[in-house]
Amino acid sequence: MAETIELDSKSWFYDLHIKGMRNLNAQSDVSLYVANLFYPLSIGVSLLLFAVMVGLAVAPLSFANTELARTMVLINIGLLPVYLIIRYILVRLRYSIKGTLRCYVSQQRLSIPANAIINKPAGQLELYRDKIECITVQYKSKMHRLHVRNNIIACNLELKTGEVISLNAMYFPLKRIVYMLRFFDYPLTTQHSQWPWRNLPSIIAVTFPVLVNITVNGLLFKQYFL
16 A cells, blocks of 8 residues: 655654755755665676675684784775775766755756666756656665655656656665655655665675774774784
């Protein structure tokens, strides 16, 4: 059964903050920042980054408590920001990103960054309200401190031409977008769903090397230097 999305619903919009949301009105044109940390890279590049980060993180374990091991631990600790910067640069090159990515929502249109993720040429995709047939909000519910939370995982925008554009929560700020779409009374419907397993490789590719680096080198730093 489809659930109704209400602006004051804590189930949908818990801990939501949008700059200037107290002053929203029918003439507002709201800008929403789009992070690209989890944008997928090619399999080859992802595997190379994964192997280098994990390999360097565990390398000090091969040298026990030696001067080389201690030096490698210090290098690995400084490697984390380098890894994130390199990935950030590679993502921007792969998707031809220039400047800051943003979504814009107003009474008249939804504007989103376009690239290979939604199979559109790089640039800003303008989706005008009168061209949108329906927007299906896919969500997964969970209990949190005796309260239900509906986590938005995707939005499918069905255009009057029959084309469907799917927005994934890994790549777009969907909770904020959906709030603004409801505020401007776009045609929304809901569909209970499950978090797609296809997102798992991207999450692992980004987070696992970081977790291994922090865990292994954190323990070794404590052992060697404290």
